Amino acid sequence: MHSFILDNNVLIKYPQNRTTPIQHGISMFERDFKKVFQSSLKETEQGDNATIVIRYAEEDEPVFHRQESYSIRFIKREKTVMHVVGSDDLGIIYGLLHISNEYFGIDPFWFWADLEVETKEQVRIPIKNYASIEPVVRYRGWFVNDEVCLIGWKPEYPPTEEVWYPVFEALLRCGGNMVIPGTDLPKHGIHFHLASEMGLWITHHHAEPLGAEMFLRAYPGEKASYKENRERFEQLWEEAIIKQKDKKVLWMLSFRGQGDQPFWDFDPSFNTPEKRGEMISYVINRQKELIEKHVENPVCGVALYGEISELYKQGVMKLPDNVIKMWADNGYGKMVSRSQGNENNRVPALPDLDDKGLHGIYYHITFHDLKASNHLTMFPSSSTFILKELQNAFHHQADKYLLLNSGNIRPHLYQLDLVSEIWKNGTTDIDSHLDSFINRLFSTCQEEIGKIYKEYATCTVSFGGYADEKAGEEFYHHPARIIIGHWLTGSIAKRAEKLGWVPENRTFDEQVSFFYQKCTEGLENWAKLKKKCWKVLAQLSDKEKTRFRDQVLFHVELHESGCLGFVRLCKAFFSFKEGNYPVAFVWASKSMAAYSMGVDTLRKSEHGKWKNFYRADWLTNIQSTVDNLDTLRKYLRVFGDSPDFFLWYKEYIMPETEKYIYLENTHREPLSDDDLAQKLEEKFLENGTI
Template sequence: MKIMKFSHFKNIKILSLLAFVMFQYSCNTRNQDLVIKGGIPIYVASDEAKPVMKAVRDLQRDLEKFFGKTSEIVNELPKDGPSLIVVTGKKYKGKYPAVEEWESHQVYADNGAIVINGADMRGTIFAIYTFSEEILGVPPFWYYSAWEAEKKDEITISNDLNINIKSPEVKYRAWFPNDTDLFAPWRKLSRENSEMWLEAALRCKMNTMEWFDDERDYADKYSVSPTTRLIKEYGLVNTSHHHSPLNASFHGWNDYWKKTKDTVPPELSLANVKQVEEFWRYNVECIVRNDINMLWVVGFRGSGDHPFWYTFKDAPESMTARGEIIDKMTKRQHDIVLEVTENPDTQFRTIFYNELSDLLAQGYIHPLNDPTLIRTYVATRRDHYPNNDIQQLDDNSDARLGYYFNYQFNSTGSHLAAGEGPWKMEKNYRYVAEKSNKPLAYSVVNAGNIREYVMELSANAAMMWDFDSYSTDSFLKDFSTKYFGEEQASEIAKLYSDYYNSYWKSKEADFENFDRQYIFLDLRYRRAIQDIAKKFNDGYKSNPLEDLSNEQVKGRTYRIEPEDNGADSQIGAIITGTKKAADEFLKVAHDADAIYKNLPNDKQPFFNDNLRAPAYFMYYLNQCLLHLSQAYQMDDSNPDQKKLVNNTIEDLENAKETLKTTEHGVFLRWYEGDRVFGFDRVFRSLNDINKN
């Protein structure tokens, strides 16, 4: 008898084990078993919420994939024969008491039926997907992993089945799809592409989406964007971005006055505070009128991802005065929300991003004293570890804390290949959680294009539900088993570790217990290649890489420390670091080749997409920067210089072609939207070297 493992969360209380019948049982044992076949009816009460019904239809689809027969959804309890009973709360008096706490859920056998019960709407949704994952074997990211159902005639389970999952340890667990150059155009290709990220989030038991409403049409009065409506339809909590407090980015200022108010927009200034408050109030009313479940963001920033003094020309010069204005405006936003919602228990959060983090650390701003407020701290920019503001917080704080961690960062971070890794994510969250006496209240990870971060997103979801007992090493073994099978799971889990440890650590860690604090991610390679290529014909400089023009912290753009690499210059450090990283990534790639050959055919595509191809991609990027740097330090008269430049171009072509191997199935056109890495721009920069 092959025993299925319930490995989704460690706090699942399994009172008996689910078993596939692999051989003939005695008659007495068979009478105790519950047999599920194609066409098994699904009972749902007629008053269940629409998001629950959406998940029920997903269950219907999952069953049909396995059995090849449609299960009917019924509103009356079947009188005999096996059935699935989907129920929220205490509507069904079954074998076990109904679960009651926030998002808790259970799946159990009860006299020939399987009861799928949640304490609330999302609890029931999570129970449905728990059944699909633990009993049918449908992984949360099935759409993103080329997963195929194993056709069956029937599944036999024990009549003592009882899966009972307690409330999550982190209340609000969010994803933030930001910087979606690949994801956004791909979403438009089909309805499935447009929505499957939300289904995957719920299958991972996430409950919140961080989104910004810049796509809203102000001509459609009191409307919200299609994506905001979609988030609501899936039963997820909505929260907005740090540049869009109250769901109101100042990008929409002119549109509001022109299209909604049919008037000339007033100047966006502190002197026009009444008009600013009117704009905020309108945006709050849009959310309330559309019955959106909103975790409200308050905080004062400017247009786009900038401090308010970039936008408001009458802003004061002193940081003290700027901090006072932020505090005042944040308090007014808070009051407007309470005035419109008329609900004293409305939940809020504020986000200490960029300049707000600096101002908080320097004592210029002061968070609202409100028990409903979650203080969301943000990992440092470019290299993601706890910033100064959270470091300065007393370890015994009574504040409700949240944390924003970047898996993907658009200017110098990971973009086309995952790089931060689940161990670094875990270390960040452990540090933040220790700063308060209260459980962590909010988590969000930025992974804009989603596909590259399937494993990392899964790790974050697992940790946020079961924070105290989560272990990245244990998670990786479970993840590898789920997606690639048990036979090679341990080997694959180790290979993930080898992959992340192959990244070039361009500077030694200076934060305790963060061994991968400073790593060179793919957008740093792209930026370094372009910067050197543009200066290639202007004469050699041993330290050619400069900070971005708007860099607020000196030396932060690249974080190359020559001494930590046994070198005396940037170029020397690059050559040393990329040689080592290239060798290590190539070893990972070759080890992946060996595993790939022995995987079942249906497991090979996702293994290539998520681990093997990224290893080859990062190998070629290291080779590209290495060869370019070697050529750059050569005298122009050296005949090997042009050869190395051509090798650089060939390396970049190989990197691009490696990514193309991941374009299959629904992802055939995945890289058409590439603009952030910008292969074409990099090729032009390299080809320009040979023109001179």
């Protein structure tokens, strides 16, 4: 087969009257071209001498009738010319990015994985017409949620184009077409505007229906009750509609409550499912009326999130026709209702097979729930688990929309890539996909690295009775801080209600023992996996060592240090209960040191352009756990070392020859917590106390 050759002599002709999305697509393509060929792409306005022609489809071309599609055609006259033909703006953008990926070798995550681009003198493209496939999922994209790392990465707030552009670019390169760009960010930020400029559909957080200002932010001090403040709520909604009416918007109809809580938590008059369902139904239908007042043929969805899906299942809600009903997983990838507080009803969160209409899903590969979720680390269950859940959702006709919680992007590249394959094709071969993903990131040790990725999900702690209840790194931090707080407030005689979700616990001692058991088991698994990581690391080049640390070892270290810190915290508690306060102090100090290793892991990953990337670790908040341990050990030192804070030194460390002859008015300076802990540990190790 003959080849079409691209080199630095290429002349390209673009469409006249370029739209803003097309201009962004061209900018990405030209930047890719310059990286590969080390020269700028030359533009021509004459189609006769062009090497590449970028254009919209004509009416007699098949791609014309398919939204967001493209074809690549080779037309031979005096010379062969490659035509990149798009049905619309996104079609052209996808066509350009297909060439970048397939032939230039520009990876969708080149920015996020620090992948170098190989320079070339020429690129050969088979002269064979190509047409894009129609993705299985019509609306597919990311919810950039709990995005504190993106917020804290640079000093400017809200984040600027420097932060958002690589996010939206990666989404486009993954074939996405829709985004919720951030959570409750100031409305003057660039995020919505830039996403729309780049050709993406905009949709909304279920807690911010229609993208409107939150009521209490617009009307501080007023009661956030639609029943009492209907006109003000509707004014906010209509203002948001008017502001967005000329953009591509998938309007999210919802009425949950302020601060992402059910409205009936603040209005006890809604005390039955029927009353709640009636109010939600009325509001959703009213929102759709307001949209239709300003927008012709709007695309609308309804968020059946949390308890709202339960009301829908109970048949107490009346939804408008022709809206996409959005079902959500529980945060751990299972399509059941998420837990609320200590309740975990696990109501199936998929439409019945005979539930006609349009359906889609909101799915988490990263989550934040103050319990056991993964925010900084990779999804804790297997890729096979994700595939089965998504395929089951598609089987239930929930394939019109797939919104993926993408978090801070950088820690979640593997699962983001996996789901992009599934939303295009409806399935994937897990092993082949993993091999391909790893080969894109590493040039050696691919088989060993693949085994580590697979083993990762077998190492995560199972904290409940269901297969999806697998722990992310928050499992080691939020519960640990709850235990410390419960302990320090003198409440250990009763169980910690905030840990009521822990299975089969009746007392605080049993709650602590549960975490001790789980983290002890987990620690052994993570230590073994870390050894395998270090073995691979020794065989990689310097650049690939850094990438392996950031994309693989990073996650293992956060789990291992978290497990180790929690085990030591539990040992501190057990020693405290026995009245062995110096040993409890040592274990608390050792726990603090282990958790500090997690902070070190974050800092090591902040090289080059990633400086300060984890500065805003406010959700898992490893540093807060370290600080809590510091408070705990100071508290423990009061038990027996107070008031002079010299007594433990005298009892355990001071030479016997000095103990009875030193003078009280000249005794040495009290040791710092760190120094005392180190010396006590040495003594206790020597005599077998620990």
